[in-house]
Amino acid sequence: MVQHFAEHAASNLAAVREKKPLIHSITNLVVMNFTANVLLAMGASPVMAHASSEVEEMVAAADGLVLNIGTLSEAWIESMLKAGKRALQQGIPIVLDPVGAGASRLRTKTAKKIISAAPMRVIRGNASEIISLHQAGSQTRGVESVHSVDEAAPAAKNLAQALKTTLAITGPEDLLTDGTRVIRVCNGHPLMGYVSGTGCAATAIIAAFLAVDDDPLRAAAGALAFLGAAGEVAAENASAPGSFMIQMIDALYAMTPEALKQKCRIYGD
């Protein structure tokens, strides 16, 4: 148990509620509403905009940028690259969610193009997505992983070192690495896998935590522990995915920093 990570998770949550960081998401059509509600519930401020002619202005006002490739089109890719470059100039954190990388060449190629355009503060994906960014030809089944988190660990470590970034692989247990340190987050509940957009929500929460914490590994670990802990609270009140989803939003809103600190299960490797 890495106690100082739990303490930082708690203080980051408090800081998000204090600062209300504006998180600009260029994200997929399936999860937009859920992502916006998750950010609002936790105390951040969401904005979504994808028109090429306005993304730079939106980034200029934002405290963090999420680029999520879950439903691509040519125009959106252009906007993501433009937004990424502007975020780099601004010095605000960018988080990439390579949804479905490995499931189509377009997705794998676009994820890599985004990474080349600007350094990502964190890349969060499932095991198959992370492997596909590292190893040509590796495949993902739609947007679902066919690999375990541990199978993706070497790819994550190599990518983290090569790209000087932090990788967060989510699954039944999450594994995070900045190329040097390796951290596991064991919060969560199986019903999270039955709610569309849980992974994308994790990415957005990471962006909000990055807006208040300079250490990407620590911020991302705390963010995943927070979402996982909200899932645990939700499971106390719900036994099926519809009510669980609603309870999870409620828990993100209601959880105090102190409660988060108690619930965090973040371990060194």
Place this chain on the structure above:
Amino acid sequence: MVQHFAEHAASNLAAVREKKPLIHSITNLVVMNFTANVLLAMGASPVMAHASSEVEEMVAAADGLVLNIGTLSEAWIESMLKAGKRALQQGIPIVLDPVGAGASRLRTKTAKKIISAAPMRVIRGNASEIISLHQAGSQTRGVESVHSVDEAAPAAKNLAQALKTTLAITGPEDLLTDGTRVIRVCNGHPLMGYVSGTGCAATAIIAAFLAVDDDPLRAAAGALAFLGAAGEVAAENASAPGSFMIQMIDALYAMTPEALKQKCRIYGD
């Protein structure tokens, strides 16, 4: 307390449930599902279509049109202008929701272009959005207001007179004006600010009320009181935004005209 406004709110709600007006929304990607569910719950009939080649036919069958600029693209702007012109020919009410006007030039410019293409029956926005339509260079933080409703009151009054329309500024208290009369609606609950798309839902409800009432100020005030009252009912059963959002939909469905009349808190200025 403007008693006849409360009475009209009640009779408008009854009329919506009787007539089931078809509300065509060209709205943003984040709130589409929530908006559709809000319109269905209250007894109206939603349709969404944005293809340039079909918007005119959709408008031809509609009883009201919502134009919401929350996630723009060039193609959608063209469709909004086309739909607006057709609605003008049809004589059906158009409501503009200038989401994020002031946050990017594209949004401010597009809102103004829509207003020029056809007269809006009502324009509903937060304080910063309304100010940005009136005063060049005024800014909005993403889609959140940085001004108070009272700060936006002069802009609203000027715009209402210049454009011969009704302005509805929503916030902790709502302020509406048709350039002559000024009305405040005090219904609502702070949790509404934690649910994505509450403002957009207000706009859609206004459109449904306009479909059954020729007085825009009265229709809009009643619509905002209705949504606010639903929020108050929801807050009796929920203390966090996930369940609150669901309870608000339930309340929009379950509220009787009589209950709405009792709950309305609509005041002259």
Place this chain on the structure above:
Amino acid sequence: MVQHFAEHAASNLAAVREKKPLIHSITNLVVMNFTANVLLAMGASPVMAHASSEVEEMVAAADGLVLNIGTLSEAWIESMLKAGKRALQQGIPIVLDPVGAGASRLRTKTAKKIISAAPMRVIRGNASEIISLHQAGSQTRGVESVHSVDEAAPAAKNLAQALKTTLAITGPEDLLTDGTRVIRVCNGHPLMGYVSGTGCAATAIIAAFLAVDDDPLRAAAGALAFLGAAGEVAAENASAPGSFMIQMIDALYAMTPEALKQKCRIYGD
């Protein structure tokens, strides 16, 4: 009561949970999130992708394809045709949801173009939509039916024979025909009409059942009975559309094959 249909509904549900078929949906912007959550809750695996350059790869991995025309654009139509042709080569089932066919020429024409590009395993729509596919000039009010299921029965039978497909008309009672057999499904609850995307969810569930059953009529009837039965369970716990929607997702997750068999109300004509 067609007992063997009820038995197949139950075994199909069990098979979906065992196989977890990957259902690729090119669907409308309003219902994407709800559709994904419905597929996840029932035990299937959703993926959504619409970029012309990736839809074929997504279809290549999929066990079923949903084409839903609820919010069209030129680019999406091209992708639907491409996806349909690839699904035909793959031999995986395609289900068409002609949302709003009859409400605009674009929709009616697009539905027919999709049908010409590849044989549909099932076409599911409301009565007006089905009639519009058969009879030039027939109209739909937005996305709502203005005809009864029985009025659409002759059109459905003719279309089924002409196109060698299965038609499923949904309404208060559902009517299904493969041109020879005619089946009615009497499960469901009036509150389903107050939830956006219930029809689209029905289409997605049909696709999941088709992925495990070679008899389209039987698969579609069981799928509709399943959704209707979930609506009945939801109505035991909810009396308004917000909570009802959540309870319906819960019921799709929690319903056992045995419970489904008991609840099925599938009748021969």
